Amino acid sequence: MSDLAPDTILSVRDLRTWFKSRRVIAKAVDGVTFDLKRGQTLAVVGESGSGKSVTSLSIMGLLSPPGGIESGEVLFRDSKGVVHDLARASAREFRRLRGKEIAMIFQEPMTSLNPLYTVGDQIGEMIALHERMSHAEARRRALEMLRHVEIPDAANRLDDYPHQMSGGMRQRVMIAMALACNPSLLIADEPTTALDVTIQSQILDLLRRLQDQFGMSILFITHNLGVVAEIAQDVVVMYSGRVVEHAPVVPLFRKQKHPYTQGLLACTPNAARDLSASGERKALYSIPGSVPPITALPPGCAFAPRCRYAIDACSSIPPQLEAVGDHHLSRCLRSAEL
Amino acid sequence: MAAIATSTQGHNPGLLVRLLSRPTAAAGLVAIVLIALAAILAPYVTPHSPTQLSIANRLTAPNTVYWLGTDELGRDILTRVLHAGRTSLSVAFSVVIVSSIIGIVLGLVAGFFRKADAPVSRLIDAMMAFPDILLAIALVAALGASAFNVVLALGIVYAPRMARVVRASTLVIRELPYVEAARALAVPTPVILVRHVLRNVTSPLLVQGTFIFAQAILAEAGLSFLGVGISPDIPTWGIMISAGRQFMNSASWLLFYPGLAIVITVLALQLLGDGLRDLLDPRLAKDI
Numbered sequence: 001m002s003d004l005a006p007d008t009i010l011s012v013r014d015l016r017t018w019f020k021s022r023r024v025i026a027k028a029v030d031g032v033t034f035d036l037k038r039g040q041t042l043a044v045v046g047e048s049g050s051g052k053s054v055t056s057l058s059i060m061g062l063l064s065p066p067g068g069i070e071s072g073e074v075l076f077r078d079s080k081g082v083v084h085d086l087a088r089a090s091a092r093e094f095r096r097l098r099g100k101e102i103a104m105i106f107q108e109p110m111t112s113l114n115p116l117y118t119v120g121d122q123i124g125e126m127i128a129l130h131e132r133m134s135h136a137e138a139r140r141r142a143l144e145m146l147r148h149v150e151i152p153d154a155a156n157r158l159d160d161y162p163h164q165m166s167g168g169m170r171q172r173v174m175i176a177m178a179l180a181c182n183p184s185l186l187i188a189d190e191p192t193t194a195l196d197v198t199i200q201s202q203i204l205d206l207l208r209r210l211q212d213q214f215g216m217s218i219l220f221i222t223h224n225l226g227v228v229a230e231i232a233q234d235v236v237v238m239y240s241g242r243v244v245e246h247a248p249v250v251p252l253f254r255k256q257k258h259p260y261t262q263g264l265l266a267c268t269p270n271a272a273r274d275l276s277a278s279g280e281r282k283a284l285y286s287i288p289g290s291v292p293p294i295t296a297l298p299p300g301c302a303f304a305p306r307c308r309y310a311i312d313a314c315s316s317i318p319p320q321l322e323a324v325g326d327h328h329l330s331r332c333l334r335s336a337e338l
Numbered sequence: 339m340a341a342i343a344t345s346t347q348g349h350n351p352g353l354l355v356r357l358l359s360r361p362t363a364a365a366g367l368v369a370i371v372l373i374a375l376a377a378i379l380a381p382y383v384t385p386h387s388p389t390q391l392s393i394a395n396r397l398t399a400p401n402t403v404y405w406l407g408t409d410e411l412g413r414d415i416l417t418r419v420l421h422a423g424r425t426s427l428s429v430a431f432s433v434v435i436v437s438s439i440i441g442i443v444l445g446l447v448a449g450f451f452r453k454a455d456a457p458v459s460r461l462i463d464a465m466m467a468f469p470d471i472l473l474a475i476a477l478v479a480a481l482g483a484s485a486f487n488v489v490l491a492l493g494i495v496y497a498p499r500m501a502r503v504v505r506a507s508t509l510v511i512r513e514l515p516y517v518e519a520a521r522a523l524a525v526p527t528p529v530i531l532v533r534h535v536l537r538n539v540t541s542p543l544l545v546q547g548t549f550i551f552a553q554a555i556l557a558e559a560g561l562s563f564l565g566v567g568i569s570p571d572i573p574t575w576g577i578m579i580s581a582g583r584q585f586m587n588s589a590s591w592l593l594f595y596p597g598l599a600i601v602i603t604v605l606a607l608q609l610l611g612d613g614l615r616d617l618l619d620p621r622l623a624k625d626i
Contacts, residue, residue, distance in 0.1 A: 096524075098524035100524070103523065107515075112515040113516055113519075125525070125533070126525075174519070178523070
């Protein structure tokens with residue numbers, strides 16, 4: 001457990017999170033491995049059902065039955081340098097870590113705040129829970145956090161109820177709440193998905209600035225590769241509970257070594273590319289088919305039925321995650337040819 | 339009842355105004371407030387003593403001195419109806435409190451903790467399967483007839499209704515992102531239950547509480563009428579009806595006015611409850 005490199009804050013090793021029912025086992029996360037370095041951002045990308053959210057819930061210890069971690073390690077180094085294995089942490093250990101050391105923001109800013117309390121109250125609750133502070137001090141700290149997340153006229157917005165704020169504002173409040181106790185790891189589960197495009201980029205800018213300021217590492221869950229390019233240093237692409245490609249952001253965008261990543265990138269709308277000079281619209285590319293149910297995965301490559309490069313071998317031989325370049329891993333039999 | 343009205347005000351400042359803009363709900367609210375005031379102020383506003391006997395004036399028909407007549411012992415009916423209202427209303431209100439406490443605990447446990455759901459829900463179902471008044475009679479018979487035991491028995495009888503409402507809302511709220519967010523920030527479960535779940539169950543609780551208030555008034559009157567209620571020397575509406583029933587043909591005012599008091603109170607509570615439900619349910623459907 002102590003073999004965690006000093007600059008690594010989170011190391012997920014061969015994590016398997018399964019949902020077991022009497023008849024079937026759904027392997028939502030099946031052997032996922034990645035490292036997150038201090039102060040950096042790792043993006044986990046994938047479609048709905050790829051296992052990216054279950055990965056984040058596994059790290060937070062928020063799985064509820066029948067879901068559970070089957071095997072693997074989730075090593076986390078807290079701010080004092082102590083390494084915890086979150087895959088085996090007790091409820092008590094998690095209570096100490098959550099909020100204080102690891103914080104999380106969610107996709108739905110509209111419903112992630114309790115409608116009955118003011119935002120100042122909710123940020124204050126969070127602070128009072130983890131720090132020994134008087135009510136007045138917690139309120140001051142809440143105000144300070146609202147300023148950090150760049151809410152205009154913060155002193156007056158402190159007593160606003162969530163319904164008086166826009167989606168972008170609420171997401172800022174969620175970020176203020178998450179960062180109130182200066183966590184070393186922030187898990188952001190699709191934090192910009194429910195927001196307007198202009199607000200999205202504001203929130204991403206904000207997260208980047210706060211990362212410089214607070215020095216936290218970010219595990220960024222998203223299905224949008226465009227967002228990944230904005231914020232991440234490292235990218236993990238997941239499909240059907242497995243990592244299919246893992247690379248630093250620049251090489252990944254320059255040359256995708258897995259057909260799924262290529263497909264994902266081609267699916268990202270690009271106004272300049274899709275609308276030709278004559279005004280004619282090109283159809284947006286979409287990957288044919290849909291994610292297979294994780295209870296009925298094909299014997300070979302899980303992506304083979306949807307893959308345009310698939311050969312006969314793909315449907316029988318399960319591909320392994322192999323190095324295809326410097327720090328670049330891909331799970332495809334034909335990676336070398338792509 | 340006044341307490342419920344003010345608590346709605348604190349919960350949502352616009353609610354009272356919106357409630358008063360609905361004629362039926364406003365009528366219910368006004369009636370309830372007047373009835374509650376009359377009961378509270380009974381010792382100061384009633385012209386006679388509720389216990390003083392006056393054999394000369396026994397079974398007097400309503401007249402200018404005794405507005406609603408007198409009973410078989412010459413006691414003023416108006417005075418007794420108002421004094422009985424004190425007991426009937428406070429017993430019914432206490433029943434709402436007791437059933438809320440039991441119902442909230444059972445409902446939160448059943449709704450929030452998956453493993454507890456089946457056993458607690460079956461218990462609730464089993465209790466609901468008993469006829470209300472029969473279960474209450476059995477409980478009062480077992481515990482002994484006193485105001486406290488009547489409150490306790492009716493509280494237990496109506497607790498499952500509260501529990502169902504709380505459980506249903508808890509099931510919805512449990513899955514909301516802000517509860518998950520609270521868990522992700524290590525908010526202790528009891529705090530989540532009270533701050534995040536219970537506070538958001540307030541609206542349906544209020545509606546259900548109003549209906550249980552009305553039911554409890556009827557049930558208490560029923561128990562008193564059947565002679566298993568509060569001791570007969572303390573006037574309640576049910577006891578007055580019970581005592582007056584032998585004069586049904588000769589002096590019907592003995593039954594009529596306490597009966598009317600029950601009808602008006604229950605009707606007012608039902609109107610208020612319907613109004614509250616209409617106001618609060620669409621909001622619930624939108625927010626949750």
